[in-house]
Amino acid sequence: MLRNPSTYDSNTLPLENDGLSSAPPDGDERNSLVDVNPRGFYIRHPPKPHILNDFITPDDLLFHTIHMGAAVVDPVKWMLVVTGLVKRPVSLSLDQLKRLPHKSVTSFHECYGSPLKPPTEAVWRIGNVVWTGVPLSYILSLASPLPEARYVWSDGLDHGTFAGVSADRYQKDLPMDKAQSPEVLVAYKMNGEPLTKERGGPVRLVVPGWFGTNSTKWLCRLTLEDRRAEGPYTTTFYNEIDPGDSKGIKKRPVWNIEVNSIIVHPEPDAVLVGSTIAIEGWAWCFEPVKSVCISFDEGETWIATEVETRKDFSWQIWKIEWALPSGSYSVMARAEATSGHMQPFKYASALSLNELQKVAPNANATLLDPDLTLSYGTTLGSVLDSMANHLVLV
Structure with a gap:
């Protein structure tokens, strides 16, 4: 069963910012880089959805996505420079950063998928973690x-080549209104522990509600500008067709995370005995999820589940116990955000389905296949016809 926390960590410390320095000569903030090791692209895929039982995802179950290699950083030499269109450029050491007012934010963390092209199916590189750090808005106010x-x-200390494109740094950008949102952090802890090298330590940007590509790891520099950044990670990579463009030409950056959900329980090979089944999962979106419905008749009718209220930017538990006579069923789930957007809303012609179980008479186990997804534009009928998984009550 899914496990929910009883408390949420949130705290602040008194301001102690005496001794803040003006920005050093351009480029000095990169002197803390010791090495990039290992070099090159690396990804650690998440576990199957039924493994994600905990409200807070442990580090060893959270996906990794590293584009050009993992930066090895000397924390003693590390500094964060804030410069550009500011009245007072400043720099912060790691010790100074940790003495600033800080808070903890619980947030789902999701990978967009391939940076080369929009994904054609649900990726489900997802977890839910607690970030601790200084609000970005506060750091900007110092400057x-x-x-x-x-x-x-936002500049990272990593550099190298990804997909044949070389870059001297990983660089992303945020509009000022998002940068000044209270949930956006310059973080130095995840789940109460210092950030590891693989997680972007010692310091990374965290942008809750937006895809992980926007949360720059190994953060070293913030530059305020009147225009978007022009590096490969804002132009070549991580863009998608704007659904508002009737010609299908205009692109937009990958920012907001759209409404999605997964089925976590029952797990594969669970034996269901009796007339009532419990179905549970997680739902998430950049805005709160207001409902999750399930269907046993291929989407002809939908049954509302119980959805818990969101805290911070966390994913939300949804669950239902439903009485069914013995027999064979297919089950699917879809979520709806408070705005009315359905899962997924950017492809209106397709219904995004999570776990589907094609049934077989007289079987006595639930065989779930978390890797089975509905490709955008694929008809429901073609998917159901090709399925061989089973959900049967005995």
Whole structure:
């Protein structure tokens, strides 16, 4: 069964920012980089959905996505520089950063998928963790942004080549309104522990509600500008067709995470005996999820489940116990956000289905296949016809 926390960690410390330095010469913030090791692209895939039972995802169950290699950083030499369209460029050591007011935010963390092209099916590289750090808005306030500043560029210490494209740094950008949102952190802990090298330590940006690509790891520099960044990770990679463009030409950056859900329970090979089954899972979105419905008749009718209220930017538990006579069933789930957007809302012609179970008479086990997804644009009938998994009550 899914496990929910009883408390949420949130705290602040008194401000102690005496001794803040002005920004050093350009590039000095990169002197803390010791090495990039290992080099090159690396991904650790998440476990099957039925393994994600805990509200807070442990580090060893959370996916990794590293593009150019993992930066090895000397924490003693590390500094964060804030510069650009500001009145007072500043730099912070790691010790100074940790003495600033900080907070903890519980947030789902999701990978977009391939940065080369939009995914054609649900990726489900997802977890839910607690980040601790200083609100980005507070750090920006120390530098006093100028009125013309519209974007915050974030630089990572990693460099190298990805998909044949070389870059001297990983660089992303945030609009000022998002950068000043209270949930956006300059983080140094995950789940109460210092960030590891693989997690972007000693310090990374965290942008709850947005795809993980926007949360720059091995953070070293924030530059306020009046325009978007022009590096490969904002132009070549991580863009998708704007659904508002009737010609299908205009692209938009991969920012907001759209409404999605997974079925976590029952797990594969669970034996269901009796007339009532419990179905549970997680749902998430950049905005709160207001409902999750399940269907046993291929989407002809939908049954509302119980969805718990969101805290911070966490994923939300949904669950239902439903009485059914013995027999064979297919089951699917879809979520709806508070705005009315359905899962997924950017492809209106397709219904995103999570776990589907094609039934066989007289079987006595639930065989779930978490890897089975409905490709965008694929008809429901073609998927059901090709399925061989089973959900049977005995």
